[in-house]
Amino acid sequence: MSLQLERTDVLIIGSGLAAVTVALHVPDTYRVLLVTKGCVTEANSDLAQGGMASAYLEPTSETHIRDTLAASKWTAQLERVRLLAEAGREAIQEMEQFGVVFDREDEQYALGREGAHSTSRIFHVGGDETGRHIMATLRDRLPGHVHVMEHVLIDRLLEHDGRVVGATGFTREARLQIEAGAVVLATGGIGGLLDWTSNCRTVTGDGLVLAQRVGAALKNITDLQFHPTLLASGTPELVTEALRGAGATLVDEAGRHVMAHHPLGSLAPRDDVAAVLTAHRGHVYLETSQVARMTERFPKLTATCQARQIDLALIPVRPGLHFQMGGIAVDEDGRTSVDGLYAVGEVADTGVHGKNRLASNSLLECWVFGKRVASALELKHGISDADGGTAYDVTDEVFQSFRRQIGKWLTISPAIDEIRSFLENTHQLTRTKHVTRQLAEQTLQLEAARLLALAFLELEGLDEQDVTARTAHGVFA
Numbered sequence: 444m445s446l447q448l449e450r451t452d453v454l455i456i457g458s459g460l461a462a463v464t465v466a467l468h469v470p471d472t473y474r475v476l477l478v479t480k481g482c483v484t485e486a487n488s489d490l491a492q493g494g495m496a497s498a499y500l501e502p503t504s505e506t507h508i509r510d511t512l513a514a515s516k517w518t519a520q521l522e523r524v525r526l527l528a529e530a531g532r533e534a535i536q537e538m539e540q541f542g543v544v545f546d547r548e549d550e551q552y553a554l555g556r557e558g559a560h561s562t563s564r565i566f567h568v569g570g571d572e573t574g575r576h577i578m579a580t581l582r583d584r585l586p587g588h589v590h591v592m593e594h595v596l597i598d599r600l601l602e603h604d605g606r607v608v609g610a611t612g613f614t615r616e617a618r619l620q621i622e623a624g625a626v627v628l629a630t631g632g633i634g635g636l637l638d639w640t641s642n643c644r645t646v647t648g649d650g651l652v653l654a655q656r657v658g659a660a661l662k663n664i665t666d667l668q669f670h671p672t673l674l675a676s677g678t679p680e681l682v683t684e685a686l687r688g689a690g691a692t693l694v695d696e697a698g699r700h701v702m703a704h705h706p707l708g709s710l711a712p713r714d715d716v717a718a719v720l721t722a723h724r725g726h727v728y729l730e731t732s733q734v735a736r737m738t739e740r741f742p743k744l745t746a747t748c749q750a751r752q753i754d755l756a757l758i759p760v761r762p763g764l765h766f767q768m769g770g771i772a773v774d775e776d777g778r779t780s781v782d783g784l785y786a787v788g789e790v791a792d793t794g795v796h797g798k799n800r801l802a803s804n805s806l807l808e809c810w811v812f813g814k815r816v817a818s819a820l821e822l823k824h825g826i827s828d829a830d831g832g833t834a835y836d837v838t839d840e841v842f843q844s845f846r847r848q849i850g851k852w853l854t855i856s857p858a859i860d861e862i863r864s865f866l867e868n869t870h871q872l873t874r875t876k877h878v879t880r881q882l883a884e885q886t887l888q889l890e891a892a893r894l895l896a897l898a899f900l901e902l903e904g905l906d907e908q909d910v911t912a913r914t915a916h917g918v919f920a
């Protein structure tokens with residue numbers, strides 16, 4: 444395989460809102476290379492439905508701050524939440540300056556409402572296709588000093604003198620080595636590690652592994668959000684919480700309101716609703732008879748339901764993996780604990796979500812912290828002696844078995860026995876120096892799942908040695 448060399452000032456890994464926000468705001472004196480694993484549109488950002496929260500039209504950001512903290516059960520960091528909500532007031536106008544056109548009704552912004560928000564403050568575009576529209580507009584505005592490469596899998600970060608100075612990867616044809624003055628990880632969350640998720644399949648926790656391998660600190664990576672309402676018929680897809688904000692209620696087969704006990708009803712915080720729905724025996728539906736102008740406001744959902752012959756009045760739902768609150772530990776400007784390495788968006792733990800993210804705060808986080816990263820970047824070039832590294836030597840069949848196993852333990856109540864067995868099984872894998880793109884990609888996923896598995900064990904007061912000493916299962920026993 445041939446070797447392709449690239450040199451840039453800023454390397455941004457990812458093509459979602461976090462990556463694009465950084466790219467839009469980096470000074471034009473810097474050369475920027477933005478690389479992404481698939482097409483640019485293969486990102487959770489493009490799937491975002493409900494919209495972006497902002498207190499733009501409120502007298503102050505205090506209520507947004509309070510709602511964010513309350514949804515997190517007071518585990519989010521006040522100062523970071525304040526920063527998010529305050530800067531978030533400007534975000535709507537800033538995006539408009541880049542050409543984003545938020546939905547309006549009679550000249551006024553058409554604001555949505557979602558779970559645990561005490562008021563309507565969700566700005567959306569194209570009804571429930573906010574992510575697709577925002578991303579298309581912003582990507583169109585990327586300036587000439589930003590070079591974009593699609594279908595690039597980054598598999599390792601390069602180091603020199605304790606500083607990250609670039610990365611290696613694969614294009615579809617060649618091995619790639621990139622020297623960079625600063626590297627920004629914007630690789631998103633982890634949902635793509637399993638099938639029952641709302642997430643894009645390219646979003647598989649790679650950033651956690653890349654960062655951890657160079658010694659960057661990770662935080663709270665077991666803090667995962669399960670969205671209460673994925674479409675329960677066919678391939679899982681998100682049914683936006685904005686539908687409940689517009690009047691839909693969660694009902695059981697007999698038509699009883701399953702969240703009737705909660706003061707906020709169907710609009711209770713996500714973790715509460717997901718827990719109730721997971722424990723519920725029998726099917727749960729979103730009953731939409733109270734939703735006005737359903738097809739106009741939720742065109743994406745309408746089209747999906749029609750294609751799957753699902754009754755729009757009674758939409759079957761069940762919870763699924765949606766969002767990672769924790770991630771790479773960063774300061775308020777996205778600096779990780781390793782020089783030269785920055786992290787932003789869902790891959791980073793900025794502290795704004797605590798143990799439960801308030802709906803529609805994530806796009807806002809990408810924008811607010813993406814801008815901060817762009818202004819904080821400090822460049823220093825260095826040359827690293829890259830070797831090819833190693834990868835797990837797995838066949839596709841074995842890899843798929845591991846994926847199925849991950850799906851068994853990465854649930855709303857993580858199954859410790861399955862975690863043990865998974866760790867035992869991966870522990871037995873051998874590594875090869877003949878690293879292909881496919882092996883590198885599978886290795887990143889298995890290592891990301893191992894990081895999570897080990898973190899869940901740690902919560903139980905166990906470590907891997909306990910597991911490998913105590914269990915003697917063979918692979919996939």
Ligand SMILES: Cc1cc2nc3c(=O)[nH]c(=O)nc-3n(C[C@H](O)[C@H](O)[C@H](O)COP(=O)(O)OP(=O)(O)OC[C@H]3O[C@@H](n4cnc5c(N)ncnc54)[C@H](O)[C@@H]3O)c2cc1C
Nearest residue numbers: 457459461480487488491493494597631788789803805806
């Ligand atoms: C269905 C759905 C609906 C949502 N709705 C909303 C909403 O309405 N409002 C809201 O605020 N939030 C919403 N969210 C959450 C929000 O969309 C995400 O948290 C946010 O978009 C994350 O942006 P990001 O830029 O950090 O990552 P992403 O947009 O996920 O982008 C990550 C990028 O990194 C690339 N990548 C990953 N690994 C590598 C690698 N090794 N090499 C190269 N590239 C790599 C991926 O291909 C991808 O391009 C939703 C999420 C989903 C899944």
